[in-house]
Amino acid sequence: MSEPAPTQGFWIAADWGTSHLRVWGLSGDRVIHAAQSDQGMGVLERDGFEPALLAMVRDWLPEGQVTPVLACGMVGSRQGWVEAPYSAVPCAPLGGPLAQAPCRDLRLSVHVVPGLKQPRPADVMRGEETQIAGYLAAHPGWDGVICLPGTHSKWAHLSAGEVVSFQTFLTGEMFALLSETSVLRHSVSGWEAAGFAEGVALGMERPERLMARLFAIRAESLLHGLEAGAARARLSGLLIGAELAAAKPYWLGQRVAIIGAEGVARAYADALKTLSVPVTLHDATEMTLAGLTRARALLPEAERPCVN
Amino acid sequence: MSEPAPTQGFWIAADWGTSHLRVWGLSGDRVIHAAQSDQGMGVLERDGFEPALLAMVRDWLPEGQVTPVLACGMVGSRQGWVEAPYSAVPCAPLGGPLAQAPCRDLRLSVHVVPGLKQPRPADVMRGEETQIAGYLAAHPGWDGVICLPGTHSKWAHLSAGEVVSFQTFLTGEMFALLSETSVLRHSVSGWEAAGFAEGVALGMERPERLMARLFAIRAESLLHGLEAGAARARLSGLLIGAELAAAKPYWLGQRVAIIGAEGVARAYADALKTLSVPVTLHDATEMTLAGLTRARALLPEAERPCVN
Numbered sequence: 001m002s003e004p005a006p007t008q009g010f011w012i013a014a015d016w017g018t019s020h021l022r023v024w025g026l027s028g029d030r031v032i033h034a035a036q037s038d039q040g041m042g043v044l045e046r047d048g049f050e051p052a053l054l055a056m057v058r059d060w061l062p063e064g065q066v067t068p069v070l071a072c073g074m075v076g077s078r079q080g081w082v083e084a085p086y087s088a089v090p091c092a093p094l095g096g097p098l099a100q101a102p103c104r105d106l107r108l109s110v111h112v113v114p115g116l117k118q119p120r121p122a123d124v125m126r127g128e129e130t131q132i133a134g135y136l137a138a139h140p141g142w143d144g145v146i147c148l149p150g151t152h153s154k155w156a157h158l159s160a161g162e163v164v165s166f167q168t169f170l171t172g173e174m175f176a177l178l179s180e181t182s183v184l185r186h187s188v189s190g191w192e193a194a195g196f197a198e199g200v201a202l203g204m205e206r207p208e209r210l211m212a213r214l215f216a217i218r219a220e221s222l223l224h225g226l227e228a229g230a231a232r233a234r235l236s237g238l239l240i241g242a243e244l245a246a247a248k249p250y251w252l253g254q255r256v257a258i259i260g261a262e263g264v265a266r267a268y269a270d271a272l273k274t275l276s277v278p279v280t281l282h283d284a285t286e287m288t289l290a291g292l293t294r295a296r297a298l299l300p301e302a303e304r305p306c307v308n
Numbered sequence: 309m310s311e312p313a314p315t316q317g318f319w320i321a322a323d324w325g326t327s328h329l330r331v332w333g334l335s336g337d338r339v340i341h342a343a344q345s346d347q348g349m350g351v352l353e354r355d356g357f358e359p360a361l362l363a364m365v366r367d368w369l370p371e372g373q374v375t376p377v378l379a380c381g382m383v384g385s386r387q388g389w390v391e392a393p394y395s396a397v398p399c400a401p402l403g404g405p406l407a408q409a410p411c412r413d414l415r416l417s418v419h420v421v422p423g424l425k426q427p428r429p430a431d432v433m434r435g436e437e438t439q440i441a442g443y444l445a446a447h448p449g450w451d452g453v454i455c456l457p458g459t460h461s462k463w464a465h466l467s468a469g470e471v472v473s474f475q476t477f478l479t480g481e482m483f484a485l486l487s488e489t490s491v492l493r494h495s496v497s498g499w500e501a502a503g504f505a506e507g508v509a510l511g512m513e514r515p516e517r518l519m520a521r522l523f524a525i526r527a528e529s530l531l532h533g534l535e536a537g538a539a540r541a542r543l544s545g546l547l548i549g550a551e552l553a554a555a556k557p558y559w560l561g562q563r564v565a566i567i568g569a570e571g572v573a574r575a576y577a578d579a580l581k582t583l584s585v586p587v588t589l590h591d592a593t594e595m596t597l598a599g600l601t602r603a604r605a606l607l608p609e610a611e612r613p614c615v616n
Contacts, residue, residue, distance in 0.1 A: 122527035208515035219430035
């Protein structure tokens with residue numbers, strides 16, 4: 001057999017959330033191209049997805065053949081390009097069939113990874129299931145808990161290759177709203193690490209006092225000159241501490257793999273280490289790419305790449 | 309002695325917060341004029357306060373005499389018209405000297421009621437102390453707890469005419485941010501009372517789960533078709549329930565006077581009644597006017613009105 005042409009295994013990975021679109025052109029699992037834009041699901045009408053994607057990947061496409069595109073995230077929501085119905089846990093993170101998005105350009109064949117749902121307590125995820133699949137690809141059979149901090153932090157319990165249960169916290173969005181829009185915005189700016197540790201301890205100790213402790217940041221700033229950097233770090237710590245207190249059934253007695261962007265993942269790791277929880281850190285983008293690579297096994301046979 | 313001229317006891321009361329200015333012209337304790345605007349402290353530079361006030365009260369002012377103006381709220385903050393330094397609790401709600409605001413118009417003499425501060429746990433109030441004073445004017449020697457729901461809910465413990473301690477919760481601001489700006493805005497609209505009671509019960513039972521329960525509103529809306537009115541009421545109930553759980557040291561075994569706008573005060577009353585707490589309801593505007601009426605006793609002798 002002759003060696004395949006360089007483009008034969010070419011495919012495109014897309015991480016398509018509410019506020020961003022990140023795309024990669026890959027040969028097998030090797031990244032050749034990368035680009036990003038702010039053309040998230042939130043700013044697009046249904047017929048705007050294909051042009052938004054083409055604007056970024058047009059120059060990458062080999063002529064005369066169909067390039068498979070694997071996408072995850074809110075692009076698969078009801079308001080997205082095509083609805084990819086949730087798979088219900090317990091199930092494998094890539095637990096359901098891919099949804100094919102309608103495309104006019106014959107060079108593209110776009111497939112969207114379905115999210116996961118949990119009927120009770122009601123919960124949903126879109127995008128994180130792909131990161132979990134990416135983690136499992138490198139750690140098959142892994143048993144433990146995955147924490148995915150972010151705008152909507154997720155905790156997922158994994159066993160025997162399946163997501164058994166998960167829970168979402170509004171922590172990241174709350175931090176953004178409070179630090180940028182609330183009365184606290186006058187008192188918080190920068191970052192002073194000692195304030196974070198203090199906030200986590202306070203938040204974990206009496207999580208039910210959260211809303212009083214939040215206003216106290218403003219009051220301490222007015223009365224005692226609390227520094228803006230310490231105040232912002234304490235705000236973050238209070239929220240993450242409250243999340244950790246509520247997520248205790250997830251991390252207690254478990255090993256925890258944290259998948260996230262560098263800064264926030266490190267913050268969660270520091271907090272969990274003070275609780276003697278064994279943690280490992282994993283880059284969110286790498287896990288997304290590994291998960292989308294894994295998702296190619298779900299493509300129709302004709303579209304599965306020859307090179308892997 | 310001849311009967312005083314109708315204008316002799318004329319004075320002006322002003323409730324001047326971050327986002328609003330409400331003014332009343334009174335003869336003694338009888339309201340003759342009333343007006344309001346959006347010229348709150350937040351949109352005014354220091355030299356903008358006098359013109360904002362004059363624009364509303366100019367036509368009310370008797371010529372040839374000085375009209376005293378009693379103002380409370382954020383107008384007395386560092387970013388306000390004149391800083392009225394906080395009085396430290398424990399102290400009477402009108403615990404410190406009035407601050408005189410600089411005025412060019414000789415027909416006005418403007419005095420600002422100072423707020424209260426509590427060094428530890430750090431807390432501050434501006435405006436609510438006047439409502440508390442208004443309540444005490446009608447209930448001298450009252451011993452119990454006053455709850456002032458709003459953007460920043462306050463709980464104050466009163467004894468022997470003094471505010472002994474108080475605590476502020478970010479509840480109202482959090483509700484506004486979450487219902488109008490967060491991901492939950494897609495799921496909440498209207499009001500369905502049953503959702504409120506359910507939310508209060510959930511919020512009180514496990515207040516530390518707040519941030520997970522908030523996201524669950526979105527998930528239940530997506531998965532189970534939770535109605536927008538029930539969702540919005542549950543959001544409010546969850547936040548107020550969490551506040552009630554944290555404020556338990558305030559209300560447990562106490563009688564509670566609630567001072568607030570009709571809707572929110574009624575919501576707190578309903579929630580407290582389910583806890584067998586004896587509550588009474590009082591209108592916030594009436595209490596503000598009664599408090600500012602009371603504050604006239606702190607005016608320089610020459611400005612105290614003859615008619616009362």
